[in-house]
Amino acid sequence: MTEFSEMTGLEQVEHLSRKGDDFAPIAQHFGMRIRSYSEGDVEFGGVPDASHYNPIGTVHGGFAATLLDSACGCAVHTSLRPGQAYTTLEIKVNYLRTITAETGEVVVHGWVTKSGSRAAFAEADLRDADGRLLATATSTCAVFATC
Numbered sequence: 846m847t848e849f850s851e852m853t854g855l856e857q858v859e860h861l862s863r864k865g866d867d868f869a870p871i872a873q874h875f876g877m878r879i880r881s882y883s884e885g886d887v888e889f890g891g892v893p894d895a896s897h898y899n900p901i902g903t904v905h906g907g908f909a910a911t912l913l914d915s916a917c918g919c920a921v922h923t924s925l926r927p928g929q930a931y932t933t934l935e936i937k938v939n940y941l942r943t944i945t946a947e948t949g950e951v952v953v954h955g956w957v958t959k960s961g962s963r964a965a966f967a968e969a970d971l972r973d974a975d976g977r978l979l980a981t982a983t984s985t986c987a988v989f990a991t992c
Contacts, residue, residue: 850927850928850991851927851928852927853925853926853927854921854922854923854924854925854926854929855882855883855884855923855924855925857922857925858879858882858887858919858922858923859882861879862879862882869915871911871915874896875891875892875897875908875911875912876890876891876892876893876894876950877889877890877891877912877915878890878891879919880952882919882923883923884923884924885920885923885924885956885957885960886920886923886954886955886956886957887916887919887920887923887954887955887956888916888952888953888954888955889912889915889916889919889952889953889955890950890951890952890953891908891912891950891951891952891953892949892950892951893908893944893945893946893948893951894946895946897946898946902945903943903944903945904943904944904945904946904948906938906940908944909938909940909944909971909979909980910936910938910980910982912951912953912969912971913936913938913953913955913969913970913971913980913981913982913984914933914936914982914984915953915955916953916954916955916967916969916982917933917936917955917967917968917969917982917983917984917986918931918933918955918967918984918986919955920955920956920957920967920969921957921960921965921967921984921986921988923957924957924960924965925988928990928991929988929989929990929991930988930989930990930991931965931986931987931988931989932986932987932989933984933985933986934964934984934985934986934987935984935985936982936983936984936985937982937983937984938980938981938982939980939981939982940979940980941978941979941980941981942973942977942978942979942980944979948973948979949973949974950974951971951972951973951974951979952971952972952973952974953969953970953971953972954969954970954972955967955968955969956968956969960988961988962988963987963988963989964985964986964987964988965985965986965988966983966984966985966986967983967984967986968981968982968983968984969981969982969984970982
């Protein structure tokens with residue numbers, strides 16, 4: 846069996862996706878689940894609920910930001926070669942619509958726009974079940990050796 850560190854990023858995501866919503870501890874709190882993935886492209890579902898509310902009675906912006914950051918990062922992850930890792934350097938989020946518990950499941954799609962040996966750039970969008978755009982993001986990730 847291949848060691849996790851010897852797998853490509855895409856192989857690692859495939860391995861983790863078999864764990865369902867246990868692929869990352871934060872996934873359970875956000876109701877996140879991997880819907881699809883391929884090299885440089887991922888899609889997650891997430892479910893906002895009242896536990897994500899801010900004091901003004903809507904889902905906190907951190908919910909959308911977390912889903913968008915996860916989608917950008919996982920899209921980059923799927924493009925890594927064995928022995929590489931990444932971390933988010935920056936993310937810019939644009940909030941376009943209010944999210945509430947009544948919004949229901951949302952879908953976040955992330956894709957790599959440019960991948961290099963030291964940096965990768967990704968974008969993501971967050972939509973409701975009717976396809977309405979809720980938020981968008983652009984991200985820069987540092988790519989580095991895991992040695």
